[in-house]
Every structure is written in structure tokens, then in C-alpha cells.
Amino acid sequence: MSALLEVADLHLAFGGVKAVDGLSFDVGEAEIVSVIGPNGAGKTSAFNCITGFYRPTSGRITIGGADVTRMRTSAIAARGVSRTFQNVRLFGDLPVLDNVRAGTHLWLRQHVFDALLHTPRYRRTEQEATDEAHRWLDFVGLRGDRAGAARNLPYGEQRRVEIARALARRPQLLLLDEPAAGLNHGEKRELLDLIRRIRELGTGIVLIEHDMGLVMEVSERVVVLNFGKEIADGTPEQVRQDPAVIEAYLGSDDDEVSGDGGFGDSGFGDTGEEAVRADA
Numbered sequence: 001m002s003a004l005l006e007v008a009d010l011h012l013a014f015g016g017v018k019a020v021d022g023l024s025f026d027v028g029e030a031e032i033v034s035v036i037g038p039n040g041a042g043k044t045s046a047f048n049c050i051t052g053f054y055r056p057t058s059g060r061i062t063i064g065g066a067d068v069t070r071m072r073t074s075a076i077a078a079r080g081v082s083r084t085f086q087n088v089r090l091f092g093d094l095p096v097l098d099n100v101r102a103g104t105h106l107w108l109r110q111h112v113f114d115a116l117l118h119t120p121r122y123r124r125t126e127q128e129a130t131d132e133a134h135r136w137l138d139f140v141g142l143r144g145d146r147a148g149a150a151r152n153l154p155y156g157e158q159r160r161v162e163i164a165r166a167l168a169r170r171p172q173l174l175l176l177d178e179p180a181a182g183l184n185h186g187e188k189r190e191l192l193d194l195i196r197r198i199r200e201l202g203t204g205i206v207l208i209e210h211d212m213g214l215v216m217e218v219s220e221r222v223v224v225l226n227f228g229k230e231i232a233d234g235t236p237e238q239v240r241q242d243p244a245v246i247e248a249y250l251g252s253d254d255d256e257v258s259g260d261g262g263f264g265d266s267g268f269g270d271t272g273e274e275a276v277r278a279d280a
């Protein structure tokens with residue numbers, strides 16, 4: 001059986017900059033694979049290729065065995081790929097609930113005719129979308145007000161809403177781009193638990209993350225990029241001991257990674273206590 005996601009010899013260049021330079025990895029159902037590397041290593045560029053935001057220079061990306069390398073973002077999303085962004089991207093002025101309801105429109109069958117005439121069928125599907133959005137907000141453990149504007153939520157809560165919206169698309173594959181950024185220690189613990197619960201749904205997860213403690217605790221496999229090149233792919237233990245990986249990180253002045261206890265850390269590296277919520 002083919003993997004959920006297969007990335008084969010992916011290359012992406014911006015002029016002379018090789019943002020991704022020969023990346024290959026795969027992700028199976030209910031598997032968590034992290035992509036790590038110093039700032040500028042090419043992690044987000046790889047996500048942008050997988051989701052169709054960028055067209056790779058060469059290489060092949062398949063989802064469930066189907067080649068999606070040159071497909072548009074909407075076609076890739078329709079194949080069950082959902083993502084969150086490094087900087088939270090919600091509709092700030094819209095209610096929290098509507099942000100998550102927006103995710104359901106990928107699978108909800110609605111017709112213009114029904115919407116215009118507000119038919120019973122339209123009202124039924126609208127209710128279905130609302131119920132589903134509440135279920136995902138429960139799932140991610142949102143504590144804040146669901147009726148208020150998304151921008152009024154504390155940052156950590158906005159991150160949960162973004163994950164709820166991604167889940168409302170019912171993805172087979174979820175790409176999380178630095179979900180722990182800006183979270184405090186308690187919130188990171190909750191995020192770890194949430195990522196595991198998403199895996200239990202059968203969803204494959206690709207995680208870009210700078211918090212090595214979280215990466216090492218949650219991942220089945222870790223892929224390491226440095227200057228666009230893949231320098232390791234293995235279990236957290238294998239990667240932690242890989243001389244090329246140690247060299248890439250020790251040679252880096254990326255404080256977020258090397259300054260937080262690095263690979264030797266058994267708990268979460270970056271406590272981020274200055275961050276966000278007072279009630280965590």
C-alpha cells in the first residue's frame with residue numbers, strides 16, 4: 001500500500017537560492033513525522049510545495065499514491081491535506097465559530113439555489129457545520145468565547161482555533177508549521193496531548209517545530225534539513241546522536257534551538273514562560 005504522503009527528491013530554487021535541495025521522506029496513516037532544521041533550512045518551503053503554494057523546480061509529491069506535484073492548492077486540499085501557518089492566519093474580525101465553520105465547506109454539500117432561498121436543506125447543512133465546528137473546538141480544548149471575534153482571543157487560544165479549522169476539513173494529512181511558537185510550558189503540554197489525539201484519529205501529521213523537547217517526545221520519525229539539504233531521517237534517538245545533525249545545530253546561532261537545551265533535553269526545551277495566557 002502506498003504511503004499517505006511521499007516526497008521524492010524535491011527541489012525548489014528561488015533564483016540562486018536552493019531553498020529545498022533533494023528532500024525525500026514519507027508519512028503513513030497515524031504517523032507523526034517532524035521536519036527540523038535551523039532557520040532558513042527550507043522547512044516552510046517544503047510545506048509550501050506539498051500544499052501547492054509553490055511549484056517545485058523538480059521532484060515528485062504523491063498523496064495516497066496520486067501525483068499532486070503540479071496540482072493547485074484547492075485540488076490538493078480536496079485530497080485531504082490541511083495545514084496551519086507559522087503566523088496564525090484567522091479571519092480576525094469574524095466570530096471564532098465562523099472561522100472553524102469555514103473549514104467544513106470543503107466537504108459540506110451546499111447549492112447556491114438552497115442558499116439563496118434558505119431552503120430547509122440549506123438550514124440543515126448550516127446546522128451541521130455549526131455542530132461540527134463546536135465538536136472540533138471541544139476537541140482542541142478551546143476555553144475562550146466562541147461567539148466573539150477571533151482577534152480578541154489570547155494568542156495560545158488562536159492557535160487552537162487554527163488547528164480546529166484545519167481539522168474541520170477532515171484531513172487525512174495535517175501539516176503543522178511551528179504550532180508551539182509563542183506557547184507557554186502548560187500550553188505546550190496540552191499541544192503534545194492534542195497532536196497525539198489527532199494521530200489517534202488516523203491522521204498522518206507532519207510537524208515543523210523548533211522546540212526539540214516536543215519534537216523528540218511526539219515524533220515517530222524526524223527528518224533534518226540544513227541549507228535545503230536533507231542530512232538525516234530516523235527515529236528521534238537516531239537523529240539525536242547523528243554527528244551531522246549535532247554539527248548543524250552546534251554550528252548554528254539559532255537561539256530557539258541551540259539555546260534551549262538542544263537534544264539533551266528530556267522535557268520541553270523552551271519554556272516560553274513570558275508568553276501569552278495568564279490562566280495556563
Ligand SMILES: Nc1ncnc2c1ncn2[C@@H]1O[C@H](COP(=O)(O)OP(=O)(O)OP(=O)(O)O)[C@@H](O)[C@H]1O
Nearest residue numbers: 014017018019037038039040041042043044045046
Ligand atoms: N518567496 C521566497 N522568495 C525568495 N526566497 C525565499 C522565499 N521563501 C523562502 N526563501 C528562501 O528559501 C530559504 C528557505 O526558507 P524557509 O522559509 O523555507 O526556511 P525555514 O526552514 O522554514 O525557516 P524558519 O525556521 O526560519 O521558518 C531561505 O533562504 C529563504 O530566504
